[in-house]
Amino acid sequence: MSRFTSQHGGNRREVAQYLGVDEDTLLDFSANINPLGMPLGVRQRLAESLDKLEQYPDVAYQSLHQALAAYHAVPPDWIQAGNGETELIFDLVKTLEPKQALVVSPGFAEYQRALAQAKCQVHTWWLQESAGWQLDDGILSALTPELDCVFLCTPNNPTGLLPDWPLLERIAHKCGDNHIWLIVDEAFLDFVPQQPGFIPVLGNMPWVWVLRSMTKFYAIPGLRLGYALSSHTASMASLRAKRAPWSINTLAAIAGEQVLQETAYQQETWQWVRRENQWLYQALSKVPGIQAWQPQANYLFFRCDVPELDLQWALLEQAGMLIRSCANYPGLDARYYRVAVKSHAANQSLLDALQQVMSALV
Ligand SMILES: Cc1ncc(COP(=O)(O)O)c(C=O)c1O
Incomplete structure (x- = not known):
């Protein structure tokens, strides 16, 4: 131990x-943080922006949401930024109010904590060492209509493995057929070149939520910044309505816009x-x-x-x-x-x- x-x-x-x-x-x-450190352009923008701390941030974070929307080619009302992805995991569970959920184990601990706080019954899909810790289509049989939501982490933490896209698509369709919210944690997907994940297909899958973190790839875990995406605009609006105001500090919001330009x-x-x-x-x-x-x-x-x-x-x-x-x-x-x-x-x-x-x- x-x-x-x-x-x-x-x-x-x-x-x-x-x-x-x-x-x-x-x-x-x-901690899995990009060793290149915070991009120089971000460091400069932050240093130049200290005066802005004397005002409140825009409570709607319009500029940040527009920048993220343009970057991912989705409408701004599909996006909500948060004080790190972790905050959005908790906000989303509060919004969806699941009674029964499925998580994959071993996996990131915060889904369980958020679900436990919401008094949700949690079922576990166990990854097996004999299957190389990889998710396989066995999970499809566990996606039954009693479930309200499923958490997947792609690539998974701690195993570092990314399930194949055809399997992820089958999981998503089975969730859709059974009216299950599929919450896909793509906190580390930016590190996998040429893997767009679920964002490009969200328009056809309103039951899917994507969670993204900016803290790892851009080496800003101390600033805290992440975002959620969904094309289910009514649920997104209720997530927004449940959130405490101004939870993202001004510098994090500025950094969020800047990192998107750091090609x-x-x-x-x-x-x-x-x-x-x-x-x-x-x-x-x-x-x-x-x-x-x-x-x-x-x-x-x-x-x-x-x-x-x-x-x-x-x-x-x-x-x-x-x-x-x-x-x-x-x-x-x-x-x-x-x-x-x-x-x-x-x-x-x-x-x-x-x-x-x-x-x-x-
Ligand atoms: C899989 C996974 N998702 C989300 C997070 C949270 O990221 P953030 O720093 O944006 O809250 C972590 C942090 O370690 C993580 O490992």
Whole structure:
């Protein structure tokens, strides 16, 4: 079991306090943030916009919604931005008021928390290691009319795997036939080149909601920004009506518009992610005692088969590296870990540290 209480990666404060070190000395592989850092253009816009903090943001965030709508070629009333995607997960559950929901496990913990707060009965579709942790068409049999909503994460967190589009389409159609809201979390889809996900088909699928995060791809988790999309404009209007006003700060809203123009940064990110995913996957796969699954987004999921080894702790103690233990994911145990794919130098250091820990034991 992990020694730390946090449900998420990225909790450097807790770990640093436990170790008695400055949190800036930790090399954090536990949060999946683009290592290119915040785009320069965003940094500049933010610096120039500090005076705007003396006014309230536009409560409707019209300019941000119009920019997102133009970027995705959808009408602005299909979009609602939020203070990080997480806020919208909770807002959406409050809006849809599901009584019965299906989640896929192992998966992101916040769907369960939002559903539990709404007193919704939660059913689980378990991914299997024997199927390579990949979603398969077995899930279709679980999409029965008693359900009110289904959460899917594409690519899934923590496994990093993206189901094939034909399967996703079949799932969506079965949800439509059974009057089930399909909520697709595409928080990491931007990292997968040439994968548009569900946004282009939303017009034909008003029962589908897409949730997107800007915090990972554009490296602004501290600013907080995400958005929801649906062509079901009546439900979107009721989501909007339930939200607290001004929950997105002025700087986040400005950054949201700016990032959409950062096409060179997007290209550079795709080049990095293609190169480093493959490199880290192949390198980790060669370490005796490690079984890795080929990542599609910017993080890699693996199992460590050394009995009694707490690899998270070993890497922290020996190298000041923080990786995500997946022991607290239902369906997984203390053998499973997730690491962010970072710069080549950082990935190389992770590999070196891991080889050192493992060579002493295997
Ligand atoms: C799958 C998934 N969805 C959504 C989020 C939340 O993203 P945001 O920072 O936009 O709230 C996370 C954060 O880790 C995540 O892993």
